[in-house]
Amino acid sequence: MDGQLVAPMEQWLIRLGKQAVAEATGDLRRAQDYQPDVALVNYYDVQATMGMHQDAEERINAPVVSLSIGDSATFRLGNTENRNRPWQELRLASGDLFVFDGPARFAYHSVTKIHAGTAPAGLGLGGGRINITLRQTGLEEN
Numbered sequence: 001m002d003g004q005l006v007a008p009m010e011q012w013l014i015r016l017g018k019q020a021v022a023e024a025t026g027d028l029r030r031a032q033d034y035q036p037d038v039a040l041v042n043y044y045d046v047q048a049t050m051g052m053h054q055d056a057e058e059r060i061n062a063p064v065v066s067l068s069i070g071d072s073a074t075f076r077l078g079n080t081e082n083r084n085r086p087w088q089e090l091r092l093a094s095g096d097l098f099v100f101d102g103p104a105r106f107a108y109h110s111v112t113k114i115h116a117g118t119a120p121a122g123l124g125l126g127g128g129r130i131n132i133t134l135r136q137t138g139l140e141e142n
């Protein structure tokens with residue numbers, strides 16, 4: 001927190017989000033209507049993890065688009081009822097986009113491991129992973 005206003009949403013991120021929704025769902029109308037207004041950026045060092053949770057703060061049921069940059073991560077995609085099994089594990093590599101929508105929109109999920117040294121050469125991140133999630137909050141600006 002530095003007392004500064006939050007920067008406006010980058011247009012290229014909005015375009016990327018719309019394209020991801022179009023390609024993942026095949027629903028061009030849903031992609032057109034998708035208007036993410038928040039980009040949440042998380043940095044994981046090589047020891048970091050994120051616990052099982054749902055993305056349920058948004059007021060509307062728009063997709064969440066997740067972009068991975070840097071080291072690969074083991075991503076756990078669970079069920080919509082609780083933090084327990086069943087779940088599946090995916091490895092998300094740098095450049096991967098993951099779209100939470102449909103039955104998976106409110107699935108519990110977590111990051112259980114960062115795979116050190118797996119980032120593409122020349123990225124300049126110096127280790128670790130950045131994840132950006134695009135969210136359409138349904139909240140009014142004031």
Ligand SMILES: O=C(O)CCC(=O)C(=O)O
Nearest residue numbers: 040042055066111131133
């Ligand atoms: O880092 C990830 O892939 C997931 C991030 C996440 O779950 C979140 O920001 O709520």
